[in-house]
Amino acid sequence: MAERSFAREVEDLKLADGEVFRGEGILAITKALLQCGVGYVAGYQGSPISHLMDVLADAEPILSELGVHFESSASEAAAAATLSASVMYPIRGAVTWKSTVGTNVASDALANLASGGVTGGALIIVGEDYGEGSSIMQERSHAFAMKSQMWLLDPRPNLPSIVKAVEDGFALSEATNTPVMLEVRIRCCHVTGSFIAKDNRRPAFSLAEALDNPVRDTSRIVLPPASFQHEKEKVEKRWPAAIEYIRTHRLNETFGDDGRADIGIVMQGGMYNGVIRALTRLGLADVWGNTRVPLHVLNVTYPLVDDELVAFCRGKRAVLMVEEGAPEYLEQALAHILRKADCPTRLEGKGIFPVAGELTATVMLDAMTAFVERHAPDLLGNRPPVPDARPILADPKVKALADVVPPRPAGFCTGCPERPIFAAMKLVEKELGPHHVAADIGCHLFSILPPFNIGATTMGYGLGPASASAFNVPASKRSIAVMGDGGFWHNGLSSGVGNAVFNKQDGVILIVDNHYSAATGGQDILSSRAFNRLRATNNSIVAAVKGIGAHWVRQIDRTYDVARLRDTLREALTTTETGPKIIVASSECMLNKQRRLKPLTSAALKRGERVVRERFGVDEDVCTGDHACIRLSGCPSLSVKHTDDPLKEDPVAAIDNSCVGCGNCGEVSEAAVLCPSFYRADIVQNPTGWDRFLARIRTAAIGFLQRRHAARRIAFPA
Numbered sequence: 201m202a203e204r205s206f207a208r209e210v211e212d213l214k215l216a217d218g219e220v221f222r223g224e225g226i227l228a229i230t231k232a233l234l235q236c237g238v239g240y241v242a243g244y245q246g247s248p249i250s251h252l253m254d255v256l257a258d259a260e261p262i263l264s265e266l267g268v269h270f271e272s273s274a275s276e277a278a279a280a281a282t283l284s285a286s287v288m289y290p291i292r293g294a295v296t297w298k299s300t301v302g303t304n305v306a307s308d309a310l311a312n313l314a315s316g317g318v319t320g321g322a323l324i325i326v327g328e329d330y331g332e333g334s335s336i337m338q339e340r341s342h343a344f345a346m347k348s349q350m351w352l353l354d355p356r357p358n359l360p361s362i363v364k365a366v367e368d369g370f371a372l373s374e375a376t377n378t379p380v381m382l383e384v385r386i387r388c389c390h391v392t393g394s395f396i397a398k399d400n401r402r403p404a405f406s407l408a409e410a411l412d413n414p415v416r417d418t419s420r421i422v423l424p425p426a427s428f429q430h431e432k433e434k435v436e437k438r439w440p441a442a443i444e445y446i447r448t449h450r451l452n453e454t455f456g457d458d459g460r461a462d463i464g465i466v467m468q469g470g471m472y473n474g475v476i477r478a479l480t481r482l483g484l485a486d487v488w489g490n491t492r493v494p495l496h497v498l499n500v501t502y503p504l505v506d507d508e509l510v511a512f513c514r515g516k517r518a519v520l521m522v523e524e525g526a527p528e529y530l531e532q533a534l535a536h537i538l539r540k541a542d543c544p545t546r547l548e549g550k551g552i553f554p555v556a557g558e559l560t561a562t563v564m565l566d567a568m569t570a571f572v573e574r575h576a577p578d579l580l581g582n583r584p585p586v587p588d589a590r591p592i593l594a595d596p597k598v599k600a601l602a603d604v605v606p607p608r609p610a611g612f613c614t615g616c617p618e619r620p621i622f623a624a625m626k627l628v629e630k631e632l633g634p635h636h637v638a639a640d641i642g643c644h645l646f647s648i649l650p651p652f653n654i655g656a657t658t659m660g661y662g663l664g665p666a667s668a669s670a671f672n673v674p675a676s677k678r679s680i681a682v683m684g685d686g687g688f689w690h691n692g693l694s695s696g697v698g699n700a701v702f703n704k705q706d707g708v709i710l711i712v713d714n715h716y717s718a719a720t721g722g723q724d725i726l727s728s729r730a731f732n733r734l735r736a737t738n739n740s741i742v743a744a745v746k747g748i749g750a751h752w753v754r755q756i757d758r759t760y761d762v763a764r765l766r767d768t769l770r771e772a773l774t775t776t777e778t779g780p781k782i783i784v785a786s787s788e789c790m791l792n793k794q795r796r797l798k799p800l801t802s803a804a805l806k807r808g809e810r811v812v813r814e815r816f817g818v819d820e821d822v823c824t825g826d827h828a829c830i831r832l833s834g835c836p837s838l839s840v841k842h843t844d845d846p847l848k849e850d851p852v853a854a855i856d857n858s859c860v861g862c863g864n865c866g867e868v869s870e871a872a873v874l875c876p877s878f879y880r881a882d883i884v885q886n887p888t889g890w891d892r893f894l895a896r897i898r899t900a901a902i903g904f905l906q907r908r909h910a911a912r913r914i915a916f917p918a
Contacts, residue, residue: 206251210259215397221359226251226389228359229325229382231397232366234262239291239320239403240269242282244690245720246298247335248389249327253296254721260734267402272723272735275690276302280309283379286320287313287420289410291403292370298720299326299383300339301641301661305691307344313379314348315430316420317438320405321370322379324350328470330525331558333386338556340525341383345502349434351380351442352502354469356453359393361469365499368451372500376441378434383501385470439503446500452508456485457494463576464494464512466534467522468501474559475522478568483582492579493572501530506537513538513545518575520567521549526556546575609649614837615794615862617759617787618644618712622652623832623868624765625680629654632773635680636671640664640692642684642719643789644712651834655682662687665696665709665780672705678773678781679707685741686717689726693744700780701749708772712759713741713786722792729788741784752781759787762867790860805885813883814861818853822877825850829878832868853877 213231215221221231230252233241245253256263256270263270273279276297286293297306303326313322326341345352351372355365362384369380419426446452457464467475475495479485484492496512498504513519513534521531531549538545552574553559553567572579592598612619621644629635639645639655640663648655659667665681672679683692688711700709715730717723724730728737742755752775754768765785772781804811820843830838830853837859840851855865865878884891 206255206258209251209255210262213255213259213262213400217397217399219397220394221397222394223359223392224251224389225357225359225362225384225391225393226327227255228362228393228395229366229384230255230259232363233294233323234266234268234400235363235398236321236367236370237292237401237403238268238294238323238370239405239407240271240282240285240293241295242271242273242279242293243296243325244273244276244279244298244302245717245723246302247327247329247720248386249296249298249325249384250721250723251389252325254723257723257734262400266400267406267408269407276306277309280306280313280324283309283313283318283322283324285407285410286318286322286379287316288415288417289320290374290405291320291407291410292323293320294323294325296325297327298336299328299341300344301329301336302326303341303344305661307348310344310350310379311348312422314350314434315422315427317377317430317433318373318379319377319420321373323366323369323373324379324381326381326383327389328383328385330385332560338525340529341381342502342525342529345381346529349378349439350502351376351378351500353380353382353451353499354501355382355384355388355499356469356472356497357385357388357391358473359391359395361499362388363395368449368499371449372442372445372451375445376438378438378442383470387473388470391473442503443505446503447505447508451500452505453497453499454512455489455495455497456491457496457512459515461492461494461576461579462515462517463572463579464496464516464519465522465571466496466509466512466519466530467498468524468530469497469499471522471524471559471564472497474561474564475568477561478564481565481584481586482568482572482580483584484572484579498530504530504533504537506541509534509537510541510543513547514541514543516545518546518548518571520552520571521547522553522559522564522567523549524559526550528555548574611646611649611834611836612643613791614835614858615790615860615864616643617714617790617862618647619833619835620759620762620864620867621710621712621765621785622647622654623864624762624769625654626652626832627762627766628769628773631770633677635677635773636668638664638668638679638681640681640683640687642687642712643714644682644684647682651831662690662692662696665692665700665707668707669699669703669705671707672703680710680773681707682710682712684719685711685713685715685727686719686725688713688741688744693748697745697750697780697782698748704778705780706778708769708781708783710769711741711745711782711784713784714789714792715786716789716792718789718792722789722795745782745784750782751779752777754781754783756783756785757787759785760862760864760867762864790862794860808886810888810891811885813885814863815855815859815881815883816861816863816865817855817879817881819877819879820852820854821845822875823852824848824875824877825852826875827853829853829865829868829875833865835865838865 279295353365355361369382373380523530528550637655639658641661664683668679668681717725724732726739727741839854841854842851
């Protein structure tokens, strides 16, 4: 099995009514789905919701027993289209992906789903990857909810609230015949805590029953004239039904509003923990959530309930809207609501808060302080002293570190099989000059940073070759497009290779095959080399590209062969053959390889079996201190160290203990004709008698040669 095992987490899904579930927020969502009688779950992996997919993949026996269908979808669009099962039938379904990139991909299916509406509860769990730790563009899911008029939940980041949001999401969807989005940020997905579990439920109406009793309602199909009625239905029926449900079931929450304070705070549910933390540091709340400043928490951020907001704001001197990201959709909406209600309460938001960016603890504290000082300074009389790091950070000596300590850009892991691919590209660049390189989403995107500095654009997952399409013009150089195996199966086969074949493009397409969807956690994909009992793996990328008409195709099954990669790239860039030139470069992701091999190695050692590990090193007597190996590799295990040799002013290269023995450094040195200072050593554990005998012979021979060398050395008296 290639994918990660979540055997322990799967056991928590079996907890019965009254038992305590402990764990992360994303795992609580998984358990909540089963408690709600979900009939099917689909999705596409990606931070921060990957664990939901991974745990469900390992929970197949539990799901089968409950009659729940789980599918790891080929893309977010495929996952969203799965919700069509809830359009005609009263089946609860859930899908999940990384937002907003995944929601972009799924938006066509979501628009159709929201237009016709649903019969069964349809829940879309989006992992909101926003902020300084994000790997994507800074956008918000809120716009998609507004565009298609789907209801958007944003629960407080604690496990009981998260589980309740899943239950409320299904119920709200069924009450309004509308799909519901559940937005969970990274902070929410990885918050830990506990909640009281309930029994898992079988679906009230199964997929098998739906197949045996087909239903067809043309009023829910997005075709004229029904499609023109859908908009009216959204506004005249679904919207009022949603408002009534939210109000009646009190999905939004108010804390600390006893009528005595004349300021208040309105916030997205996901901001609650940060707000409470800031108020605690100001002496206006405690860690249990008791607050002197009234709070109105929007666990449903779309649609807004006007009368709830007006009731909270009326009679207050000022209200602060805590909204993460831009544009300020909620602030604009609240301003409009207050103006229509002729409510004179002063509204603060962006301005006190930064216009864009993540609301970190420091940002939250500064904004809360500014708001209270401006509108209710008397509340700050009991402000407790708190440590302030800013004087230390402003210290000239600390600032001077920026001139000494170099920045550390994100890069490939130690032993990554993608590193030699870009080393080969740099070698070809020295021969043929720079080329336009269209990058793609995935680990290979790290090639745009030092030491490789390769890649000009990235337009989306699997869109590397498509983004080079405009360069299909006569010129002295060809474009190069890079795409991973995950992106290839996501949509690159059709939008990249198929498009290139159809339009007779002349560029080079490099497909990086590392046997998994490595960037999202090592999940299996169609071309994975491992056996998977639930999915069909070992489907050839080469066969797929040839199947849609590509002729110039080269397969390299060991990317660490830098010389071969260099020669193949040179051939692709210089051949006179027409049509797209496709190179499939394959080697197993080193992280997943280590995850797969380490348990096997540990087991072999326990059995007393002989185990050999490869390690590489640098002979400091031979190394000249040129460091070209580092510039062409960038491996984290490659470093420098000073030597006692007085004739060497520069530090020599060195390899630390994180080395995994991939051999890339030596391959690069050989292909680039750098130097022979790299060597390989075999570390033998549980050696045999023959190993010990050879070790004694080698030690004796090396010792003899070292003594003879030392005796012949010319030494000068001190």
